[in-house]
Amino acid sequence: MAQIFYVDDVVHECGGGIIKETLVLTAGHCTRNSRTLEDHVADGFTVLVGATKHNDFQNGQTMYVEDVYPHPEFKGHQGKMYHDVGILRLSSKILLGKDTGLIALALPSDETPEGRKIIISGWGVNPQHPKDKRLYQAKMAVTSYRECAKRHTEEFKEHEICAKPVEGKTCPGDSGCPAIDTETNRVIGLDSYSRGGCAEEHPIVFVKIIDNLDFINSIMSQNGTDDSSGSVESDDMCETSRKEH
DSSP: OEEEEEESSSEEEEEEEEEETTEEEEOGGGTBOTTTOOBOOGGGEEEEESOSBTTOGGGSEEEEEEEEEEOTTOOGGGGTTTTOOEEEEESSOOOOSTTSOOOBBOOTTOOOOTTOEEEEEEOOOOTTSTTOOBOEEEEEEEOOGGGTOTTOOHHHHHHEEEEEEEEOOOOTTOTTOEEEETTTOOEEEEEEEESSTTOTTSOEEEEESGGGHHHHHHHHHHTTOOOTTBOSOOOGGGGSOOOOO
16 A cells, blocks of 8 residues: 655645555546646655555655656546546655555456445545544445446446445545455455545445556556556555544
8 A cells, every 4th residue: 555645735645556666556636637637747746655554654665756647548527537547656666565565456357246345445534533544444345336426327337336335435535545356355446536525325436447457557568567467466554454434
């Protein structure tokens, strides 16, 4: 897991997953403004890995960003938030270890049937526990895409995954955090958006990984690997204790 900070007029926070020693996968809107469609500049980013607490720079690796790769087809709200995927190339290598493992990406053949349980971890701020800096974990279940947005058609199903909370929910600051299929232990989606903040009555929309593998693999290939399945290693920090919301 990675904590991502971007500073312009204010500080924006997202989560992400390590897919290579120099690459962090996150949401597209964490790399490109979803309204103006302006790309974020590399020197505005700071990435923290290896820390189990929010903003704990004393106990993690502080990384800086060399290049920013938003998905070229991510058009923000104009494009219904489809292809909400981005990658950050770091200026130096992450020292991989117990708390800085590589995530395993979904395979093209992976399916996400309704009812499938997924786990997502992050440091998003819950207003009910504003001072809690621990990494938390929430459990969700894939549900019908109609639960997320009734106005969407089958097109939504091609690009996104709709999930409803089972135990806990994502909060503001969790955008880009990986959603892990509990049966395959592979990342099937990234937190994209939801309504109602941390309110558990609202479902969450995840951008679908298999819909964006071509883009992810192309960036990985440019940076030294073209392994379509990502890494077989898992990030132990994705399996830490759950903080109930």
